[in-house]
Amino acid sequence: MAVTLSIADPNAMARLGAVLAAELRAGDTVLLTGELGAGKTTLTRGLGAALGVRGAVTSPTFVLARTHPRVDGPALVHVDAYRLRDAAELDDLDLDFARSIVVVEWGAGLLEHLVDEWLAITIERPTGAGATGDAREAANDDLNGAADDAPIEPRTVTIEGVGPRWADLGWLHAARD
Template sequence: MSAPAAAEAPNWELTLKVTTADQTHALGAALGAELERGDLLVLTGELGAGKTTLTQGLGEGLGVRAGVISPTFVLVRIHPNLPDGSRPGGPDLVHVDAYRLGSASEIDDIDLENTMDSSVTVVEWGRGRVEHLSESRLEVDLHRAVGLEAPGPGAGEPQPGHPETLDFDTDDNDEPRTIVLRGFGPRWSARPALGGAILGGAIEGNR
């Protein structure tokens, strides 16, 4: 019997500490300004961790139509680029909630391939479901400080046996959070130019 394949290692990892929802939003805006057509972002975080706040910042940085909310009930929301926004002619934002999707095949059923090349695709709860969509991805894990010990990949994922736990991500209070970014594939061979300058030097550690 062959040994299991080793877990894919990221090209780099950046850990940030934020203390307010505004800092989470600002990080998203700074990152959104760096994103390009075809980029895939995978967001993970428990209830109230700030996924929607971060995505609202991404939308601001991308210059798309305002009104980014969690796509929990519709699975996919598309926010078009605005000609009078911060990045006229830039990519649209495709915002996906994969919480109820159990496999990569169910992801394929919603036809993200049709918009991948022309948009930035942000998938909440996408780990283990969307990696096949692109050779590169940026993983963003958001962790609330309460009850948090040494967050790693998979922390905050839906737990088997608790399908009733819904993540509406509406209660983004000002409390400390740890945000971990990991870059995979050739697109993310280098870390994006953000971090301490955006968050007032609040970089906890990086590699």
């Protein structure tokens, strides 16, 4: 079963991260899929804030994986798999899937070979929705905080559970409020 939500702005995306955080525990994996500027890192920032991680949650693009420790509870491991070619390279990062909460951006086709269960989240941003050229790009970047004066376009977020752990997504009703 998949749940589809309309997320109006960066604050709503961060709130969705907080709703997710309330359900996550050690051993959970989240797979984020979406274009550049869709809001994957914004979602992860909201998740990290709700988990109470130490330090700022930023995109791990250049380091591939960042571990955000918590005072109490499992660490949040934030992975950017964009430059990885296959599951073996993701496995080589030696991530602690069992004792951490792992969020993997750009991991579709890689993650499935390493874990049995995950929460798959796809974030879609509108394209060609009235803005043109630089204005549309600025609006899309705004969800990640890059532009302050551009219009914000809502995102469509589809959440699907894979495996028995995520068979019931009823808790997502809190995200609709």
